[in-house]
C-alpha cells in the first residue's frame with residue numbers, strides 16, 4: 001500500500017529532506033541511518049585540530065559521499081560550518097534550493113565550461129573554479145554582461161594532472177590578467193595526489209604550489225586565502241593546512257586508507273549506519289551451494305539468512321564471500337554471490353536469528369562493528385568509493 005506523500009510523517013513533499021523514492025514506500029527494505037550529532041562532533045573535532053583561524057570547507061559532493069547532502073549540510077550549518085564544496089553546478093543548485101534562505105558559501109570543483117554555466121553559477125551565488133586562461137576570459141565576459149563581479153577560485157596543477165593551471169600556463173595567464181576584471185579572487189588552491197601514501201611527494205607539491213603563488217603575487221595577483229589539504233593531507237603533512245582545508249572523509253568519521261590510527265581519526269565517530277532486514281531463513285545440507293554461480297558451497301549443514309539488500313543498493317558485488325556483516329552483536333560471514341536485491345549470510349552460529357531481525361552492513365551493532373575502511377580494504381579501493389556508491393533505494397533516516 002502506498003500512502004499519500006502529503007501525510008507521510010506529517011511532512012510536505014517539498015519540505016522533506018530525505019529521498020523521494022522511499023517516501024512513497026513505507027516499508028523500507030534497507031536503510032541508512034545518519035547520526036547528525038556525530039557529524040556535529042566530528043566537525044568540532046576537526047575545527048579544533050586545524051585551529052580556529054583556518055576555514056573548514058566541508059566537502060559534500062556526491063550527495064555528501066552518499067550520506068545525503070541536504071541533511072549533512074543542514075547539520076553542519078548547525079555546527080557552525082558555513083563553507084561547502086560540491087563537484088558540479090547541478091549539485092550546487094540542489095543544495096542551494098534545499099537550504100534556501102540560509103547563508104552559506106558554496107564552491108564547485110568543476111570549472112564552468114560554457115557562458116550558460118557561468119550565468120547559472122552567478123544566479124545561485126556559486127563560487128566557481130578558474131582553471132585555465134579560457135575559463136578566466138569566459139568568467140570576465142559573463143560578468144560584464146551580467147553586470148556583476150563573479151567570485152572565483154584559482155586552481156593550480158602541482159602534480160595531479162587533472163585540473164588547474166600548469167606551471168607553463170601561469171605566464172600567459174598572468175599576461176592576460178587584468179586588475180579591473182569583474183572577478184573577485186576568493187582563493188588559490190591545489191590538490192594533492194598521494195597525501196595518504198607519500199608525504200615526500202605531497203611536500204614537493206606543496207613547495208611547487210607556494211612557489212607558484214609567489215610568482216602570481218609578484219606579478220600583481222591579489223593575496224587570497226590558500227588551500228591544498230584534504231583529509232589525508234591534514235593528517236600527514238600538517239604544514240599543508242595553510243589558510244583553509246577542504247575536508248570530506250574525516251567529517252563522515254571515516255579515516256583515509258592507512259591513517260586509521262591517527263589520533264584525530266580515533267576521535268571521530270562514523271556518521272552512517274546501513275542496515276537491512278532478514279527476510280528469509282533456511283538450512284541447507286553440507287555440499288549445497290548458495291546464490292548465482294555456486295560460489296559458496298556449505299562445508300557443514302548451514303543456516304542461511306537472506307537480507308533485503310544487494311548490489312542495486314550499492315553493496316559491492318566484489319564483497320562476495322568476503323565481507324563481515326553484524327547481526328545480534330556478532331560478525332557473521334556473507335556467503336554466495338551478492339545478488340541485485342538480496343545477499344545471504346551464514347547464521348549457523350546465531351540460532352536466535354529470526355525473520356525481521358536487523359543486520360548491519362556498515363556501522364555498529366552492540367560489540368560488533370563493520371567499518372567502511374574494512375570494506376574498502378577488502379576491495380582494494382578507497383572508503384570514498386564505498387559510500388558514494390550507496391544507492392538511492394536505501395532510505396536515509398535521521
Ligand SMILES: Cc1ncc(COP(=O)(O)O)c(C=O)c1O
Nearest residue numbers: 059191230231232246247248249
Ligand atoms: C579537490 C578536492 N578537494 C577535497 C576533497 C576531499 O577529499 P577527502 O574526502 O579525502 O577529504 C576532494 C575529494 O575527492 C577533492 O577532489
